[in-house]
Amino acid sequence: MWVLAAFRLPLTRLRPGRMAPARSDGYARTRKGPTRMTATRLDEDFTSSVHVYEPHRAGLPRFAPYFKELWRRRQFASELSRATMHSANTDTVFGQLWLILNPLLLAAVYFVLVTILRSGSSGPEFFVHLVAGLFAYYYFSGAMQAGASSVVGGGRLLLNTSFPRMLLPLSAVRTAFFRFLPTLIVYFPIHLIMGQTVHWEMFAALYFLAALTVFATGMAMFFATLQVYFRDTTTFLPYFVRIWLYLSPVLWYPEDVPERFQSLMVLNPLYSMLGGWGDLLVRGDVPQLSLWVGAAVWAVLALVVGGLFFMSREREFAVRL
């Protein structure tokens, strides 16, 4: 420990007569200033000039430097997401058209299905509800599934460079969001064509969209970690996603839940998020308080659990890939 203690002193006090090696000193000056090479700099991971690597007792990195570095390299996440969209042709006109057509056609299929099951009682309002719900659901499942494969898919970069691995699932969520945006734009003409009114309450739907995003981020990090250990996670996910769709208020209205299942619905995070989203955006109904609280609680819970799980495991990724 004496080494650490010695380094905690600023350079000048440590060896007044001697200079640090020219090159690294030069760097320290240009990047942070030479006097900053004190204990705090030394203890940081990923920083550009001084690194100390030691075993981590609890498996979790120190939060302050981790998130600082995560923020500093945010450009990497956005560039990765941009490049991914470019390679998938998402940034072309037809690529974007497909992003809209796919859930829209699905909405048409489900509309026919539900209309037959209900013996022809669903009207245009239900179609709009279906479209709004499916668009949001697709956003969520896209973020979760892309996030799940982000770490294993980015494996080659992971093996060569040390950076906060959380950038990978975050980048996947960003990609999913930019794939969702065109569908959100298309929603409004559909809303108007189907004869729905515009209300101020629609803006409040953004709250539920934000909750959905945070929740999706947490789930993306959770499944990204799981995918490293079990490579068939992404094979199971589609079934999981499909069941979850049927359990969520997309093909039905939140108030359609039978009495005996009503109390169980809080257990489904998407019930409050998609329920609140649909109520506000489509019908302009302000949902009851339990949906607002439920959405926030689930979103934060998923983010914390998923984030901690990811961070506690991310140091092991390099040997597991």
Next chain:
Amino acid sequence: MQSVSEASAVTHADAAVYPAVRVHDVSVTYRTTFERTPTFKNALVRLGRGERAIKEVHALQDVSFEVPHGATIGIIGANGAGKSTLMRTIAGILPPTKGRIEVHGRVSTLLALGVGFNSALSGRENVVLGGLAAGLNRKEVKERYEEIAAFAELGEFMDLPMRTYSSGMFSRLAFAVAVHMDPDILLIDEALSAGDAKFKQKAAAKMKELVGQAGTMFLVSHALGSVKEMCNDALWLHKGKIMVRGKPDDVIAAYNKFLKVGEDAFTLEDL
């Protein structure tokens, strides 16, 4: 035989206040699975049979050494000796299980061939991503991009997906990226095997230039000739332990002798 501590005391005592890299009593043990692709299905099947697919790998055991600024150190040893693990630990990619590593300077890594690139993306995108991941900002990456492209000599291939590249082109770009990150410490792992002769010369010249600017270089190589030629310091790892540390000629001589005599008959007193 010169022990490790003596070697560092004699040769490097006055080199610098801080060595470029100080590895103190480091052990790396990791658990990995011997399955090629671990799946939940296989885990369940194994659980039914009461098996576990986890293997503990003692990649490095109580390794201590220091490397001063400006040194070029060659790391040699058989496959599985822990050379790549050592590189990854110094780069901060693998955390040590025990001990402490101090690295003074910006590290740039060029580990194992083809690693670090996403083959679905173009060379240009990969260069930008690699730079940003290494902690540069967009402006700094942009400044370096032209140099990197010129050095790699890939021409129009820079804008094609990297799956269209030959392995030589891959390694040229990888090398170009690694050396243009302005590293203080450059870690190169077996990366030059795929380039053609002309590029190898160019790469060697560039590495000499970096070392000339008081940069420090770690070179993992099975080509003992290039270690002898490039390095002024050498380290021989065997099964996760340091066998000999010293002048390249001596270390390589010891290593060659070891290869000839075989592990059982070999003792360090023979040297």
